[in-house]
Amino acid sequence: MENIIELKDIHVSFEGEVILDHFNLNIKDKEFVTFLGPSGCGKTTTLRTIAGFIQPSQGKVLFEGKDITALPPHKRQVNTVFQRYALFPHYNVYDNIAFGLRISKTDEKEIAERVSEMLKLVNLKGFEKRNVTSLSGGQQQRVAIARALINNPKVLLLDEPLGALDLKLRKGMQTELKRIQRQMGITFIYVTHDQEEALTMSDTVVVMKDGLIQQIGTPEDIYNEPRNPFVADFIGESNIIEGLMLRDLLVKFEGVEFPCVDKGFGENKPVDVVVRPEDIEITEPKEGMLCGTVESVTFKGVHYEMMVRSENYLWKIHSITYKEIGTRVAMEIIPEYIHIMAKEV
Amino acid sequence: MKKWFQRSYMGLVFLFLYLPIAYLVLFSFNSGKSKVIFSGFTLKNYADLFTDQQIMQALLNTLIIAGISSIVSTIIGTMAAMGIQRLRKWQRNAVMNVTYIPVLNPDIITGISMMLFFSALGISLGFGTVLLAHITFNIPYVILAVMPKLRQVDYSAYEAAEDLGASPALAFRKALLPQIMPGVISGFLMALTLSVDDFVVTFFLRGVEVETLATVIYTTTKTRISLSMNALCGVMVVVVLIILILANLPQKQQKPKKEERI
Known part of the structure; x- marks a missing residue:
């Protein structure tokens, strides 16, 4: 399998505090990869570096082998599902999902087709005209996923997307996200601090702590063969x-x-x-x-x-x-x- | 009995506030010359008003100054507010305090200090200095109107727009501006009314030939007594009233809609 994203020797610091240092990671195409770690471990920073919201002061981000380090977010072929959904409150469900296609000046007829396709994918048929602020958390998250997927990204970045949902809803969304990833056949990069979530959905789990990768492996590997006490303790009891x-x-x-x-x-x-x-x-x-x-x-x-x-x-x-x-x-x-x-x- | 007192108290307050204005407007329809005895209904005073060259010129000046100064100060003020919002807390507090000073300062100090400032720079007083002064004193009001909206704004929506392919400028226009628009509009309308209303600052900075409605009313009431001044005041009251109603409209639409669930 080919690497779709490669991070090479990345260095990121905020106001003198080093978040990532000499960070290297390869992500294979069509995989469900999860960055797992406690808060402050650099997982969201890594995700935002891939999205383009953070410019590393050193190192390279490669996308399909090409250097995209200097490319601003709007020119990258990745899309993000944000932690707090980040929907446009002044648009209804349809206009939120259509946003990406409208920016690329797609024909309105095609937009209508693609939007209804996306609504079907996330099980929100018939919600087109609804005001996004009137939706429940789970429904808003579905709109956010549909909005990010309509641009046909090769990589979807998800920043703790289920963090704000209650336990039962979260479990349901986990299976659904896995289904969507299989159906779309694209790479998902998922950030979470919830080890159970990481084990349930991922093909590959990247365990991080203090900006350092502790272990990379399948959920089974990570659980059964933890490489150090931190991983053993963080993944399960x-x-x-x-x-x-x-x-x-x-x-x-x-x-x-x-x-x-x-x-x-x-x-x-x-x-x-x-x-x-x-x-x-x-x-x-x-x-x-x-x-x-x-x-x-x-x-x-x-x-x-x-x-x-x-x-x-x-x-x-x-x-x-x-x-x-x-x-x-x-x-x-x-x-x-x-x-x-x-x-x- | 208690209710009766409450109502009559309210009535008195409104009476004191609006009776003088009503009186003024009423006599703008007086056919006689007197400001005390109402001798009959006429629209002649309004006709006089609209044929008076000096007043028409002043009206034009007022509208141009108010229009340009409110638009320019809205743009500068909105950009300033966005910058302030991104500062760190102590920096933001410092800048906001500086922003409040012109608002709290008596107009006469703003007027005199600007007059002295322009004179010191050797800039002759006139239309340009009045316009600059209006832009300057309007900016803080725009900042104060936009800031609360900016504080509520979801910045991740801006990032989401960029993420979906919008350039930074487009992301601002599509994702951020609509969210702060109510604040921008009320800031603009506030600037507009402040500029139309202003007398003191204009008075110090107008030089010799520039007249706005406020300065015309002032100079005319000192020299000649004419009921067309009443008519002018009547027009201004109506104009300000319309702006006020417009300013309050968007807030009504914003009432939260009932939460729907399936």
Whole structure:
């Protein structure tokens, strides 16, 4: 697959504060790519650099191999869905969606066809004459998506587009965005701080922190094979504990040896061990097992969330069996569920 | 009883405000010469007014000065407001305070200081200096009318327009200007009325030959008593009233529409 957008050695700073430094990223054509990270990690800055609203003081933005760094936003073949929709309040739904085509002086008959096509795509048929300020948040977001897609962009940029919607609506829109992306067959670059959203929709997730890329990979990769404690902690819930890699396929933590599937770390090397809360099984304590005492139990619907204290660590465990506070339990982890990360230097 | 007092109090207030004007307008229709005894209805005073060369020239001057100064000050004021809006908070406060000074300053100080300023520069007083002065004192009012609208504006709509292919100028015209238009229009109408109304500043800067309606009324009432002055005042009241009604129209249309949902 070909790269549609390449960011090369980008440097961006605001009022002396460095946001992005030596930032490199390639984005493949027709992919759903998500920039994921906490606020202030530079994900929106990266998006706005691609859109052309931010001029990097150094580095290049390539679009289909051509340098577009100096090109202003209105000359770029990308369109944006803004966080707060940014609809034109003085236009109705039809005129909002038709805006891009009117700017390019398209024939009104063709505009009418394209607008109704777009309204169909976003499930807003019959809303043409409606005032955009009278629409609900979800409907406004659909108008914003239709308005951005009518120009047939090769890349659609979405800046936390579902941030202002309530949970249920957000879930619905997630599936719908994925459907639209498949149907249009174009690249979506999506910015969010919601890890669940990123995992649900993306082909590729780019995890960012402090202007640096932490990890790039498929949602499965990112979840199952986090590269460092930040990614492990940010994507889903996890127990991260210091351990010692005794040799290939054998790790020791909390004084107990566990067989695992990782190798290549060397012998007697300190490592970070990641275990997801749902991957720990609670059993009856026996000699030589990792044991602990239940400190709290919270009912979460599908499972109980238990905090279990072992010698040096407080474990978070998702279990469907209930144990009372104070109970002594053992924790079993099968080799496949133990993920080893090299210590960060 | 309480209601009766409330109503009669309101009545008195309006009476004091509008009775003198009504009296003035009433006697513009007087067929006699007196300003006290109404001897019969006539439109002669209005006919006199419109055939009086001096008054017609003053009317023309007033309209030209008011027209040009309000248009120019609306353009400059709107641009200034946009610039101020983008400043940082302390800078914005500083500039806004400076903007308020001419508004709070007595007209006579504005007039005298400008007169002295132009004289010092060796610019002879006349039509040009009156026009410049009107533009100058109108700008703050336009800024003050546009600023609140700018504060409500959704700037991302401007970015969205650029994103959809509009050049910066087109994006401003299509996405930003319509949003601040009510403020621009009320600023323009305010400038227009202020310019038509102004006497003091004009008086100091007009030199010898430039007359506007306000200065004509002033000089005429000092020298000769004529009911055509009443007629002139009547015309001005009606004109200002029309502008005021126009200024209040757009606000009525802006009432939020009922929220619709499916």
